[in-house]
Amino acid sequence: MKIQVLGSGCKKCKELYERTQKAVESIGLDTQVEYITDVQKIVEMGVMSSPALAIDGKPIIVGTLPEIEKIKQVISDHISGSDTKIDGKKCSC
Amino acid sequence: MNIFYPIQLLADWLTYTVFNIESETLLANAVNFFIFDTIKVLVLLSVIIFVVSIIRSYLPPEKIRAILSHKNKYVGNILASLLGIITPFCSCSAIPLFLGFIQAGVPLGTTFSFLVASPMINEVALVLLLGLFGWKIALMYIVSGLIISIFSGIIIGKMKVESLVESFVYQSTIKGNIDLPKMSQKERIIYARDYTLDILDKVWIYVLFGIGVGAWIHGYVPADFLAQYASADKWYAVPLAVLIGIPLYSNATGIIPLVSALTEKGVSIGTTLAFMMSVTALSLPEFMILKKVMKIKLILIFAGIVGIGIIFTGYLFNMFL
Numbered sequence: 001m002k003i004q005v006l007g008s009g010c011k012k013c014k015e016l017y018e019r020t021q022k023a024v025e026s027i028g029l030d031t032q033v034e035y036i037t038d039v040q041k042i043v044e045m046g047v048m049s050s051p052a053l054a055i056d057g058k059p060i061i062v063g064t065l066p067e068i069e070k071i072k073q074v075i076s077d078h079i080s081g082s083d084t085k086i087d088g089k090k091c092s093c
Numbered sequence: 094m095n096i097f098y099p100i101q102l103l104a105d106w107l108t109y110t111v112f113n114i115e116s117e118t119l120l121a122n123a124v125n126f127f128i129f130d131t132i133k134v135l136v137l138l139s140v141i142i143f144v145v146s147i148i149r150s151y152l153p154p155e156k157i158r159a160i161l162s163h164k165n166k167y168v169g170n171i172l173a174s175l176l177g178i179i180t181p182f183c184s185c186s187a188i189p190l191f192l193g194f195i196q197a198g199v200p201l202g203t204t205f206s207f208l209v210a211s212p213m214i215n216e217v218a219l220v221l222l223l224g225l226f227g228w229k230i231a232l233m234y235i236v237s238g239l240i241i242s243i244f245s246g247i248i249i250g251k252m253k254v255e256s257l258v259e260s261f262v263y264q265s266t267i268k269g270n271i272d273l274p275k276m277s278q279k280e281r282i283i284y285a286r287d288y289t290l291d292i293l294d295k296v297w298i299y300v301l302f303g304i305g306v307g308a309w310i311h312g313y314v315p316a317d318f319l320a321q322y323a324s325a326d327k328w329y330a331v332p333l334a335v336l337i338g339i340p341l342y343s344n345a346t347g348i349i350p351l352v353s354a355l356t357e358k359g360v361s362i363g364t365t366l367a368f369m370m371s372v373t374a375l376s377l378p379e380f381m382i383l384k385k386v387m388k389i390k391l392i393l394i395f396a397g398i399v400g401i402g403i404i405f406t407g408y409l410f411n412m413f414l
Contacts, residue, residue, distance in 0.1 A: 039189055043267060044196075046155065047155065047193075048154040048158065048186070048189045048193040048194075058272075059273070062273055065287075
């Protein structure tokens with residue numbers, strides 16, 4: 001799983017990066033949180049309002065700075081969500 | 094009934110009873126004015142920013158882009174200007190917005206309409222205008238701001254200046270339609286609350302300072318003091334006001350209360366409006382940042398067109414008001 005925090009260096013972006021790292025740690029995931037500051041890359045992901053959080057390339061949080069609990073929740077949701085998606089793919093094959 | 098009447102009662106009570114200042118004195122006048130205006134503006138700011146933030150949670154820039162990329166030019170310019178009202182703007186968001194719009198296929202002229210309207214017609218400036226000048230002036234500001242941003246965008250679109258945009262901008266194209274995460278009603282309210290507190294935290298000191306100096310001017314500077322320099326028949330007042338406004342962006346919130354007091358002392362209303370438009374729409378830090386994505390010539394064209402629009406508006410109001 002790829003977790004990325006997108007932001008061009010504002011205070012809130014750094015805060016989201018720190019909160020996300022803490023969230024990942026407390027869930028016990030073995031993933032590095034990537035911090036993307038290149039505006040072109042951020043824009044290419046379809047995001048214009050920072051800070052944003054993307055999981056596996058898909059923006060999940062855009063333009064807001066949520067509490068750690070919420071970040072943990074979206075990450076866990078994604079873990080269980082992506083499992084079902086893989087199952088779904090298997091079925092359609 | 095005046096909805097601010099309770100605030101006036103509170104201001105009277107604080108001035109004459111709590112601080113025990115003798116009424117009808119200059120000091121009482123200034124203190125009363127300061128308390129009344131400060132409370133009124135802070136209440137208005139909280140309510141209006143909250144409401145605008147709720148609306149904005151339904152229309153983030155990503156969604157606005159999706160709307161604008163499908164519109165023809167004129168409709169696009171009008172929509173971009175209208176949507177610019179609810180979008181907050183700081184110079185740090187100029188580049189992502191510009192790249193994101195252009196690379197998703199929003200025309201250059203439409204993008205400029207948005208870039209002009211977004212900082213010029215923002216809710217903080219509107220609250221201060223509404224609170225300190227009344228709804229008529231606030232409305233005039235919105236309408237002329239919209240006209241300036243719509244036409245600046247149309248003119249820039251017609252000039253075919255795409256070659257003055259840095260070439261890397263057009264080298265990538267992106268999908269302008271991403272699935273945005275859904276927000277629950279509760280999340281919208283939390284977002285709006287946080288945003289309101291955030292803005293209040295940033296501007297309250299400027300508001301206090303601006304109203305404080307304004308209250309002093311209101312109480313101590315003789316009426317018509319500035320009329321000899323800045324009344325409507327002085328041709329240079331409007332362009333001068335616009336020039337002074339360019340480097341002042343970061344303090345827009347402090348400047349409006351100040352200007353409101355100056356208007357009482359003889360600065361004409363067209364000059365005042367032109368000054369405030371220049372403070373919000375023509376921002377030196379934003380120009381410096383835009384240099385990353387466009388040639389200086391295009392920034393000058395952009396500033397020139399908007400500047401001329403503002404000066405024209407200033408003269409127009411000076412003539413008819």
